Amino acid sequence: MDFSPPTCEITHIECVTTLAYALCTSVRGLLRGALEMDTATSYLGLPLSHPFMAGACPLGWHLDSIKRLEDSGAAAIVLPSLFEEQITLAAERRVRHMDPFEQEFAGALSSYPADSDYALTPDQYAEHLSRAKQAVKIPVIGSLNGTSAESWLSFSRIIEQAGADALELNLYEVVTDLDTPGAAVERQLCHIVKDLKEVLKIPVAVKLSPFFAAFGNVARQLDAAGADGLVLFNRFYQPDIDIKTMTAVPQVELSTSAELLLRLRWLAILHGRVRSSLAVTGGVSAPIDGIKALLAGADAVQIVSAILRHGPSYLSVMRQGLERWMEWHKLPTLAEVRGRVSLEGAPDPAAFERANYIRVLQSWKC
Numbered sequence: 083m084d085f086s087p088p089t090c091e092i093t094h095i096e097c098v099t100t101l102a103y104a105l106c107t108s109v110r111g112l113l114r115g116a117l118e119m120d121t122a123t124s125y126l127g128l129p130l131s132h133p134f135m136a137g138a139c140p141l142g143w144h145l146d147s148i149k150r151l152e153d154s155g156a157a158a159i160v161l162p163s164l165f166e167e168q169i170t171l172a173a174e175r176r177v178r179h180m181d182p183f184e185q186e187f188a189g190a191l192s193s194y195p196a197d198s199d200y201a202l203t204p205d206q207y208a209e210h211l212s213r214a215k216q217a218v219k220i221p222v223i224g225s226l227n228g229t230s231a232e233s234w235l236s237f238s239r240i241i242e243q244a245g246a247d248a249l250e251l252n253l254y255e256v257v258t259d260l261d262t263p264g265a266a267v268e269r270q271l272c273h274i275v276k277d278l279k280e281v282l283k284i285p286v287a288v289k290l291s292p293f294f295a296a297f298g299n300v301a302r303q304l305d306a307a308g309a310d311g312l313v314l315f316n317r318f319y320q321p322d323i324d325i326k327t328m329t330a331v332p333q334v335e336l337s338t339s340a341e342l343l344l345r346l347r348w349l350a351i352l353h354g355r356v357r358s359s360l361a362v363t364g365g366v367s368a369p370i371d372g373i374k375a376l377l378a379g380a381d382a383v384q385i386v387s388a389i390l391r392h393g394p395s396y397l398s399v400m401r402q403g404l405e406r407w408m409e410w411h412k413l414p415t416l417a418e419v420r421g422r423v424s425l426e427g428a429p430d431p432a433a434f435e436r437a438n439y440i441r442v443l444q445s446w447k448c
């Protein structure tokens with residue numbers, strides 16, 4: 083009698099069982115590892131279960147995508163910005179200081195979007211925020227985008243009343259006036275933050291450009307002005323030139339990890355030296371980038387391009403990547419990760435930066 087088929091069958095069953103057992107064990111191992119890793123962090127005084135949050139982007143315009151972001155594991159969400167220009171137009175029929183009915187401003191105003199091009203009016207924005215708050219449990223951060231210390235800032239109170247957990251203030255500006263000195267720009271930023279802190283109870287984060295002669299001092303001034311968080315850095319949507327039409331072509335391109343390095347440098351320099359929390363935005367494209375930002379000193383990691391590219395579920399990929407890495411390195415809490423590769427302990431950070439610069443240039447071999 084040939085017993086080989088049943089033997090084979092038993093072997094097959096055994097194999098399946100062994101495989102299933104191995105799979106269960108490793109899944110359990112993974113889960114156990116994942117559960118043991120404490121990824122909790124605090125950003126702007128808000129407790130977050132992990133540092134990966136959705137930055138300001140169009141996904142925040144729709145309640146269903148906001149819910150999807152939460153379901154996909156976002157620790158918090160920043161809504162897209164309401165612009166100073168929209169607020170002044172709605173409230174005072176002017177765009178910044180320009181009256182649309184005055185001929186002298188016609189040229190400058192023609193490059194702004196029409197009223198109807200904005201996703202929401204200021205009132206609708208407040209209503210949307212309030213609905214978003216009711217729809218999800220994670221913190222919802224409102225975003226204002228502007229540069230003048232004027233009446234439009236009072237809209238921040240409406241954002242607060244709508245239920246925002248915090249406000250992110252994007253101070254995006256390209257200073258083209260050749261008579262404006264850097265110190266005047268810096269004073270203006272601090273003025274805005276102080277004004278906001280006087281009227282708001284919710285925390286205020288400031289999203290900044292890196293283009294200051296002494297960014298560290300700007301960070302310190304904003305910290306002293308009361309900024310609860312600094313978001314490093316705004317990406318500049320730099321127009322290209324079309325040589326066929328000889329015109330400037332504005333464009334939005336999603337970021338890559340190459341943009342992260344500037345952020346890592348400043349996170350590492352600021353970590354432990356300012357009271358404000360630190361968030362990174364720009365160039366976090368994969369779990370390894372998020373881990374680097376945390377090692378440099380970020381309290382929170384904002385992600386936009388990666389979730390526009392791969393979908394909201396990429397937030398869980400980021401979190402799982404961090405947990406596995408922490409497990410591998412036997413670092414059970416985020417506190418043991420954050421700032422581990424910062425300049426906090428460096429006796430002379432400027433000398434360290436300069437020495438590295440010289441070493442890197444000297445290392446090139448022809």
Ligand SMILES: Cc1cc2nc3c(=O)[nH]c(=O)nc-3n(C[C@H](O)[C@H](O)[C@H](O)COP(=O)(O)O)c2cc1C
Nearest residue numbers: 137138139162163252337363364365366385386387
């Ligand atoms: C399509 C798009 C829309 C954006 N809208 C806003 C916005 O309304 N307010 C804002 O502060 N940043 C906005 N950003 C910038 C992002 O919040 C983020 O700072 C930037 O994309 C860098 O992060 P990333 O490298 O993860 O994409 C937008 C970015 C993109 C790609």
